[in-house]
Every structure is written in structure tokens, then in C-alpha cells.
Amino acid sequence: MNQIVKMLTESNARMAKITKGGYDRDQSEDAQRELKLQLSLLNVILRGLEITTGQRSLKNQLKAMNIMDSSVAVDLGIGDPELDKIKCPAKDDLILRADCLDYSGSHSEECNGCENRKETQDLLLGTQV
Numbered sequence: 001m002n003q004i005v006k007m008l009t010e011s012n013a014r015m016a017k018i019t020k021g022g023y024d025r026d027q028s029e030d031a032q033r034e035l036k037l038q039l040s041l042l043n044v045i046l047r048g049l050e051i052t053t054g055q056r057s058l059k060n061q062l063k064a065m066n067i068m069d070s071s072v073a074v075d076l077g078i079g080d081p082e083l084d085k086i087k088c089p090a091k092d093d094l095i096l097r098a099d100c101l102d103y104s105g106s107h108s109e110e111c112n113g114c115e116n117r118k119e120t121q122d123l124l125l126g127t128q129v
Contacts, residue, residue, distance in 0.1 A: 004042060011035050081123045086116050097124060 011034065018028050082098040090110050095103070100120045104111035111117045 004045070007038055008042070011038055086120070088116065089114060101125070 014031050017023060018031055082096065084097045085094045086097055086100060088095045088100060090107065097120050100116055101124050104117040
């Protein structure tokens with residue numbers, strides 16, 4: 001796994017633990033500082049790629065570096081949660097969280113045990129159904 005994706009995945013897991021009350025205040029502040037540095041690093045990489053390759057081939061460069069492709073979504077935990085892309089096991093593709101909510105509502109048996117469904121309903125509806 002690419003180092004940047006690994007770094008962000010670990011950071012996301014740590015942030016999930018923090019939001020559930022798994023860390024004390026000092027650990028939370030350390031994690032927040034680390035996340036800011038990681039986002040700065042990612043921003044520098046993206047800007048450098050955009051400058052050297054042009055915006056059109058930026059997506060191809062991200063695919064080549066294993067940062068982004070049709071089967072990997074990097075959730076930075078910022079922005080509109082409806083627009084987050086997640087891996088849908090039923091469709092075997094990346095879909096928007098809003099589309100996950102729609103799809104899982106009409107395919108409840110197929111999506112019943114899916115962790116994405118539970119997390120999506122919690123984020124978008126404020127409750128797990």
C-alpha cells in the first residue's frame with residue numbers, strides 16, 4: 001500500500017477512535033497536529049503534480065502513485081459527507097455516500113450487514129437504522 005494512503009488510513013482510524021472518546025485531550029491534540037501536517041504534505045504533493053503534469057494528467061499520476069483509482073477512496077473526513085466516496089461491496093465500485101443511502105434503502109437485504117450502510121445512515125440521518 002502506498003505510504004500516503006497508509007498514513008491517511010491510520011489517521012482516519014485514529015480520528016474515529018478520538019471521536020468515540022478513545023483518547024485523552026493531549027493525545028487528541030497530538031493527533032490533530034499530525035493530521036494538519038499530513039494534509040499539508042498531501043497538498044504539496046498534489047500541487048507539485050499539477051504543476052509538472054498539468055491538470056488533465058493529474059488524475060493519471062494519482063493512479064500511478066496508488067493514491068487514487070477506481071477501487072480506493074481516501075476519506076479525509078472533511079467537507080460534505082454526502083459527497084464522500086465509499087467502496088460499495090454490492091456494486092463493487094466507488095459511490096457517493098448519498099447514493100449509498102438511496103441504494104441501501106431499496107436493497108435492504110443485500111446491504112443489511114454492510115458497515116458502510118450503518119456509517120452512512122449515522123452520518124446522513126443522525127441515527128443507525
